[in-house]
Amino acid sequence: MAEAHALTKKDFKSDQDVRWCPGCGDYAILNCVQGIMAAIGVPKHQICFVSGIGCSSRFPYYMNTFGFHSIHGRAPAFATGIKTANPALSVWMVTGDGDGLSIGGNHMAHILRRNVDVKILLFNNEIYGLTKGQYSPTSPQGLKTKTSPMGSVDRPMDPVSFALGCGATFVARTIDTHQKHMEQVLLAAANHKGAAFVEIYQNCVIFNDGAFDAFTEKSVRDDKTIDLRPGQPMVFGKNHDMGIKIDGWEPVICPAAEAQTWRSDTHSPGPAFVMSQMDSNPQLPRPIGIFRDVQGPVFDTQIHEQIQRARAAKGPGSLEKLIYSGETWTVK
């Protein structure tokens, strides 16, 4: 069988030409995901990538796995159907900030609250890429685009806060240009049983170039981001000399020695939510890493358990049982 040898990154490259703009952050994500697939050791015929519509949603075509490029915003529903139909599959969903949070916000909320065992990668470029540069629900206020020539007046939403609010059991954030970090986060997501939500900051070179430069540029990244590592002190900075602690209700910068230890498994998602809201304070570093990682009952597993229970209680169904049930009578 083709899968007998250990799979490499190359095995996951499909024969289709990748059609993103040169320099698009999507390439780096594709590269990283192909590497992860080789690492997690699931045979490629057991993997299915599902997406909606957008530049990001072209992703499945470039993976040599099963794939479904569906319709705008609805990928969570397709993924739920696929995973529930066949829980043995490893199901990955790729979406954008528009696809996943605007037209598909409703479905995103529900796949997360149901805890369907699907790995969700939301490529956030704070813009509608495929339709050529309109503002999105994550665009900052004031962003000038073709549909907001005087600046967008919409208040943006934070994808991590949203996912936490929906009761997601795994929530993380990473950056397209930070391959090593992305790798760690995606591996953790892959190992999570249940819905795993990963926001990936992704640069759109054409319509929103440099949207994240203020904290992702290599020269400032260590000082301007903090990596949330469960069980580790919240230390950041080039020299590992700064820390974060929650002072009263607010996160504040403190000397590294006073940094609080990060916990992603608290009973309440409250602490994770507080960290996710650091985005709106430019004084604070941007948190990346693992916000939340807890176990919860898994939707697709439970559905099949109920079927097993019903079969045990009533016996498996047959056509005879189906039709010749209830009160019947005979005409001779």
Added chain:
Amino acid sequence: MTQSSARDAEMPLQHFESVVIRFAGDSGDGMQITGNQFTHTSAVIGNDLATFPDYPAEIRAPAGTRPGVSGFQVRFSSSDIHTPGDQPDVLVAMNPAALVVNIRDLKPGGIVVVNTGQFADSDLKKASLTSNPLADGTLSGFRVIEIDINKRVTEALKGTTLSSKEVQRCKNFYTLGLMYWLYHRPLETTIKWLEEKFAKRPELAEANKLAMQAGYNAGDIHELFQGRYEVLPCTSMPPGTYRNIMGNDALAMGLVAGAHLAGLQPFLGSYPITPASGILEALASYKNFGVITFQAEDEIAAICSALGAAYAGCLGFTTTSGPGIALKTEAMGLAVSVELPLVIVNVQRGGPSTGLPTKTEQADLLQAIFGRNGEAPIPVIAASTPADAFETAVEACRIAVQYMTPVILLSDGYIANGAEPWMLPRIEDLKPFPVKFVEPNPEGGFLPYARDAKLARPWAKPGTPGLEHRVGGLEKAHLTGNISYDPDNHEFMVRMRQNKVMGIRDSIPTPNVFGDSTGDVLVVGWGSTHGAITSAIEELRKKGRKVGSLHLRHVWPLPKDLDKIMACFRSVLVPEMNLGQMARVLRSEYPQQNIISYPKVQGQPFRTNELVKKIESLLEK
């Protein structure tokens, strides 16, 4: 109760061929339960029957008002019948509102049983009445039986532990008992039902039994009626095993059976909506049959989950009504594009928009056939009676898997909630149509958009080695399924999908003509007009008219040779509960035929006599 036998009604134990009773009361009065119980008992003793529940959209409209009236009409017969009857022989009215809303339908000389316990001035006011219909002549020409059911039930349940409110809730069983007495029916079926229904509250089972028994005894003791009536079992029903079935239940069972015959696990993605929710509810109870039900967050997610499940190798179903269909449209286009089997059920109701949620209509036909962006052909089939919904659902599954296509299955509110005896198919007569998934690692590679003789593409299940492939809504190249913007390929694929769907014609029979196969008028129907059309044709042929009818299960593509059949008649009449949508389709397909549309859009089914009159008017021309 035919005209000739009405005169004999003075005598004890009269036989009637067929009787129509309408139970009417407040939505809180339990009229649907009463009607269903009467139906069930009649089914079990072997009558042919048809029912027509008619209830308000509000769960509890203000008590005692006209909008709050809920009705259940049942016709039971010793001969073959096809409709719940045009006019009730008996009206049971639990309050003034129920009386005034329904009295105009009662047959002249018919019996009206009135609960006088609910006729205080305040009750009349709630029904917007300025005078008492019991005294103002409204009921002249009818045989009025006045009973204070409120009081009788209170007496009957004296000594029970029930509160007076709970006692009054047993009124409907008193009424049921009375009707059981009048029509000579056994109480056992209902007693059994009560014991099961109230297994956890035996005092309620007991009270309802007492109330029913009291109603039954009242017939004897109080000499309310001059005699009792009997409708013997129907002997003209073909031999076989029967059960009483509602349309939604039959449809749900048909979907399960269809998946079984295809050898697939069924997956239903659905979102509750009247009058389709019953199918989701029924399928949710079939878990031991392996049915996966997913109550999605909306209709879009419902169809998308079902299509996802179809990609993964399940037989996908989604069930809804008009407004839900509107939401599913984009995903239906995707189903056409990815060519996966999917059954989309539309239990039609009055539209547009929210329209008349609890009433029936057939106005989604053109939407079903044509209502998508792009060239997006989908086959459409329609159930014609509650029992027929089973077979039609099986047929929808067959077409879906054999042609790798979404299929729209139309039902409507009249079928969904109506009931009739169903002659159960013999298991060996249900022909399997097993699905063959693509085998692992096919020699020479896998082409997801190759075609078989039916033009269907192969179904490759994720999880199968060597078949990794991508599908989506972008145009695909012939054979490989890779994204293609090539102009010639696009036209080729558009025509391919169209030809595939039109090719379904080759696998469907031309329906038989009922009645005369040549003559003056051919009535062409589809969906739930079947009963009324069949009855009308029977009646006219008894009068020696040369008429026939043709009922379409496959409404798109249409079966072959319809033009040859139509050509044998002077004119073709198409009655439908819309403004003439099927007539429009037939005219465009068969421009040389003389097609006359007969629309009715009142949220109510056709009556037999309306059709008889219409056909007679054509015969006179």
